[in-house]
Every structure is written in C-alpha cells, then in structure tokens.
Amino acid sequence: MADESSAESRGILDGFGAYRTARPDHHRDLLARGLVVLDTDTLLSLYRCTPQARSDLLGALRRTRGRLWVPHQVLADFWCRREAALSEAEQVTARAARALRKAEEQAVRGLRSWADRVSLGPEELPVLERVLRDAHEHVVARLTEATRQEAAVDTEEDPVVADLDGLLFGRVGDPLPPEEHRAALTEAAGRDRDRVPPGGEGDYLVWRQVLAEAARRGRDVLLVTGEAAEGWWRLDEHGNARGPRPELYEELREVAGVRLFTMRPDAFLRHAHELLGPVVREESVDDVERALRQANTSALQVLAFNFVEVFLTRDLIPDYHSGDGHVVLRAGDAGGRRRAFLVDPPFAEPNASVKWVARLVRTHTETGGDDVVVFPDRPGDRVLDGLANLGIPVMWPVGDHWAGSDPARERGWVTT
CATH class of the missing domain: 3.40.1350 (Trna Endonuclease; Chain: A, domain 1)
Incomplete structure (x- = not known):
C-alpha cells in the first residue's frame, strides 16, 4: 500500500514548478533579491542594438547591478564570438551589396527592354540608366558607411567593451579548477549523448557554474538569455518559449534549493520599465527584440x-x-x-x-x-x-x- 502521508504532502506543482506562470510579484522579487545571470547572447546583442536601445538596456542592468552575475564561461564565449559578431554586419552588408548590384543590372536590362519597344529618344536612355545606377550606388555607400561606423574591433575604442567593463567589474565568476573543468567536459559529453539539457560543452559549463553560484548564495536565479532554442527553454508546439526547461528547474532545486526563471533581454527591459521605473523607452524594447531576432x-x-x-x-x-x-x-x-x-x-x-x-x-x-x-x-x-x-x-x-x-x-x- 502506498504511503498516504507522503502522497498527502505533495501538490500538483511539486516536481513541476517550471510550469508555474511567473507573475509580476515574482519578477519584482527577482529584480530586488534574486541572482540575475546574463548569457553570451545577451552581451552580444548590445552590438546589434541601436545606440539608444543599447543605452536603455545597459541602464536597466545598472539598476540591478547589485544582483548581476556572469559565469566565467559566458565571458570566455563572449570574447571568442565578439569579433565574429562585429564582422557579421560587414558580411551581411557585402552580400546585400552584391544582391543590390545584381538587382541593378536586372533593372537596367528591364529598362533597355522597355526602351526597345517604345519611342524613346536616344539621349533619354543613358540618363535614366544613370538615375538607376546612382540610386543603387547611394544605397550601397550608405550601407557600407553605417556598417563601418558600428564596427570597432579595437577593444580600446569599443564602447560596448567599455560599458561592460564598468557594469560587470567584480560581478564575474571564477573559472572551474582544472580537474573540475575536465570532469565537467566529460559530464557534458555524457549529458549530450543522453539528450540531457543544456546541450553542448559551453552551455553545460555555464550551467555548472550557475548551479555552484546559486548554491553558494541561496537565491532564486533569473537567467537572461538571448537564445530561443530548446537548450534552456520549454517550447510549445509552435516553438514559442514558455519558461525554463523542467529538467533544469528541478536540477537547480535539487542542487541549490532555489527556483529558476528565464527571460529574454527584451522582456527584461519591459519588466524593468514596469517594476523599476521609467528607465527605458518603449521603442528600445522593440529594437532589442529585433536585435535578438537578427542574432537568431x-x-x-x-x-x-x-x-x-x-x-x-x-x-x-x-x-x-x-x-x-x-x-x-x-x-x-x-x-x-x-x-x-x-x-x-x-x-x-x-x-x-x-x-x-x-x-x-x-x-x-x-x-x-x-x-x-x-x-x-x-x-x-x-x-x-x-x-x-x-x-x-x-x-x-x-x-x-x-x-x-x-x-x-x-x-x-x-x-x-
């Protein structure tokens, strides 16, 4: 016969806390007393935001600076991916320029085909062609100029690096000791093989460090992540993020005795605006969302x-x-x-x-x-x-x- 006293002590959310809907009071408590953890995609999103949105996101993070913490692996990944994030805009611009050049040639061919079928003076066709080519040239030049203004590979001239250095000084975790690091890599391979989230060595090292810091502090964790895939999130059938992965939620409860919450940077901005005061502009929330979509x-x-x-x-x-x-x-x-x-x-x-x-x-x-x-x-x-x-x-x-x-x-x- 089952132990009735044990059954009576459990509720329908015991073991299923990841499915609980986070309410404004949860968010208020997290921003006031929780451990706010930033991931690599959140840091890199600062390169894809407009200057205004970047300023608002950094301002909101400064309001929670006393609760901010970044795993060492997040910064290791940030420095590995930073130059790629900077060159990403240049690559996209170069491909866009090539596509515009092809569209220009197609437009000119269409213009010439039209000119062959109508009565157009011989002096007019070169003028119209020049208008088309000048318009394309102007657009390509503006794309290149805007991209060059945003790309500052030199760390001494990079405003994002300067802002993050001030924001995160004293808020970065230590790397795992060498033996623990090697053991974590072995464990990551096993978890990946058994499809236990999060997937991949880098994400698991981040998670391992979050587990340790949460156990040390005994505070609920708010993971601000720019990722939209199922490594961190519980997704519905449409691929929409609904909350933390149940496996991760329960692992954090078991190891540290605290709860896990997940939030996208644009949602973090929105909640910071509502709970901490008008520190952001509404258009900044939309721009951060666009930047994350661009990153993904x-x-x-x-x-x-x-x-x-x-x-x-x-x-x-x-x-x-x-x-x-x-x-x-x-x-x-x-x-x-x-x-x-x-x-x-x-x-x-x-x-x-x-x-x-x-x-x-x-x-x-x-x-x-x-x-x-x-x-x-x-x-x-x-x-x-x-x-x-x-x-x-x-x-x-x-x-x-x-x-x-x-x-x-x-x-x-x-x-x-």
Missing part, C-alpha cells in the same frame, strides 16, 4: 542573400520577411507565387522539427503557389523523409551549388 536568424540571413540568386536566375526579385527561426523569400503574383522558407527549427528532435516546418509552410500556403524549404546544412534523413512524405521540397547548400530532395528536383528548384 543571422546564419539564415546570410543563407538568404545567397539564395536570392536562385530567384534572380528566374528574373524574379523576392521580398524578404524574417521571424523566429525562419526567413521567407517571396516573389511572383498570387496564384503563381514562389516562396523559399529558410529555416533553423528550434527543436533537436526530428519529428518536432518536421511538424514545426510543416506548420510554418501551411501558414503561408496559397493556391497555385510553389514552395521550397531551405536548410543551412543537409538535414538528417528522418527530417528529409518526414518532409518528403508531406510533399514538401527541401534544399541545402553544397559549396557554391544547391542540392535538394526529389520533390525539389521535380519542381525545378534544383536544376543541376
């Missing part, structure tokens, strides 16, 4: 600039829309629309990825449309088979060319 789709943006060529070879200039984990390129008229869904599903599990991609495609389906899904790399066989069973074409880059599934070849998306 930066690889897809590079992929998008490459994939534009597939449209240009068909004399189509696509429009561009980005969202969490996806970018959509679209061209053509209703009934004959061609769409490319460039995706990075937030789920590691293949079936969940297939469902997420299929739902995304169905959301934009139009009668007579022609859709293809593009991955940054070749997806696994289970994902390919799952999407093929749904009749969804799939492509991925291979060097300077594109490979794809049978449906992609049958529909003419892959021509080589």
Whole structure:
C-alpha cells in the first residue's frame, strides 16, 4: 500500500514548478533579491542594438547591478564570438551589396527592354540608366558607411567593451579548477549523448557554474538569455518559449534549493520599465527584440542573400520577411507565387522539427503557389523523409551549388 502521508504532502506543482506562470510579484522579487545571470547572447546583442536601445538596456542592468552575475564561461564565449559578431554586419552588408548590384543590372536590362519597344529618344536612355545606377550606388555607400561606423574591433575604442567593463567589474565568476573543468567536459559529453539539457560543452559549463553560484548564495536565479532554442527553454508546439526547461528547474532545486526563471533581454527591459521605473523607452524594447531576432536568424540571413540568386536566375526579385527561426523569400503574383522558407527549427528532435516546418509552410500556403524549404546544412534523413512524405521540397547548400530532395528536383528548384 502506498504511503498516504507522503502522497498527502505533495501538490500538483511539486516536481513541476517550471510550469508555474511567473507573475509580476515574482519578477519584482527577482529584480530586488534574486541572482540575475546574463548569457553570451545577451552581451552580444548590445552590438546589434541601436545606440539608444543599447543605452536603455545597459541602464536597466545598472539598476540591478547589485544582483548581476556572469559565469566565467559566458565571458570566455563572449570574447571568442565578439569579433565574429562585429564582422557579421560587414558580411551581411557585402552580400546585400552584391544582391543590390545584381538587382541593378536586372533593372537596367528591364529598362533597355522597355526602351526597345517604345519611342524613346536616344539621349533619354543613358540618363535614366544613370538615375538607376546612382540610386543603387547611394544605397550601397550608405550601407557600407553605417556598417563601418558600428564596427570597432579595437577593444580600446569599443564602447560596448567599455560599458561592460564598468557594469560587470567584480560581478564575474571564477573559472572551474582544472580537474573540475575536465570532469565537467566529460559530464557534458555524457549529458549530450543522453539528450540531457543544456546541450553542448559551453552551455553545460555555464550551467555548472550557475548551479555552484546559486548554491553558494541561496537565491532564486533569473537567467537572461538571448537564445530561443530548446537548450534552456520549454517550447510549445509552435516553438514559442514558455519558461525554463523542467529538467533544469528541478536540477537547480535539487542542487541549490532555489527556483529558476528565464527571460529574454527584451522582456527584461519591459519588466524593468514596469517594476523599476521609467528607465527605458518603449521603442528600445522593440529594437532589442529585433536585435535578438537578427542574432537568431543571422546564419539564415546570410543563407538568404545567397539564395536570392536562385530567384534572380528566374528574373524574379523576392521580398524578404524574417521571424523566429525562419526567413521567407517571396516573389511572383498570387496564384503563381514562389516562396523559399529558410529555416533553423528550434527543436533537436526530428519529428518536432518536421511538424514545426510543416506548420510554418501551411501558414503561408496559397493556391497555385510553389514552395521550397531551405536548410543551412543537409538535414538528417528522418527530417528529409518526414518532409518528403508531406510533399514538401527541401534544399541545402553544397559549396557554391544547391542540392535538394526529389520533390525539389521535380519542381525545378534544383536544376543541376
């Protein structure tokens, strides 16, 4: 017979605290007395914000400085990724410039084709061509200028480094001792093999240091993370973040006896504004959200600039829309629309990825449309088979060319 006294002492949230909805009083207590932990993506997001949004986010963090703490591994990852974050804007600008050049040539060809069919004086065509080329040149020059102004590789001239140095001085954890570090790497490999979050050596080292600091301080933890994937978050079926991973919540309760809360930097700004006073501007919240979306789709943006060529070879200039984990390129008229869904599903599990991609495609389906899904790399066989069973074409880059599934070849998306 079961122990009734033990059963009576448990409630429906015992062991399931990660599913509890965080309320304003929880947030107020966290900002006043909790341990506020920043991750690498939050620090790097400062490079993608406008100067105004960066100032507001730093101001909100200063209001909680007495509770701020950064694991040593977060800073190790920050310095490893900082120059890539700076060069990311230059790479995107260079690809955008190339795409604009191609669009310019296509526009000039269209102008000349039009001029051949109408009565246009011979002196007018060069003038119109010059107007087109000057407009493109002006846009490319402005993109390059804006990118150069933001990129300060020299740490002595980097305002983000200067601000973080002042904000985080005395708020950074120690590295793990060498023996503990080696043991943690071994444990990370085992957890990754057994699919125990968080995944990857770097994330586990961060988590290991958070566990130790939370146990030392005995305070609830607010992890401010710019990541949107399932390593830290409990995701719903649409890939939306709903709270901390239950496994992480319970591990922190077991090790340190405290609770885990997760929050995106834009949500942190919003709550700081509501609970600490009007320290931020509303547009700054929107800009930080945009910066995080850009960070989470930066690889897809590079992929998008490459994939534009597939449209240009068909004399189509696509429009561009980005969202969490996806970018959509679209061209053509209703009934004959061609769409490319460039995706990075937030789920590691293949079936969940297939469902997420299929739902995304169905959301934009139009009668007579022609859709293809593009991955940054070749997806696994289970994902390919799952999407093929749904009749969804799939492509991925291979060097300077594109490979794809049978449906992609049958529909003419892959021509080589």
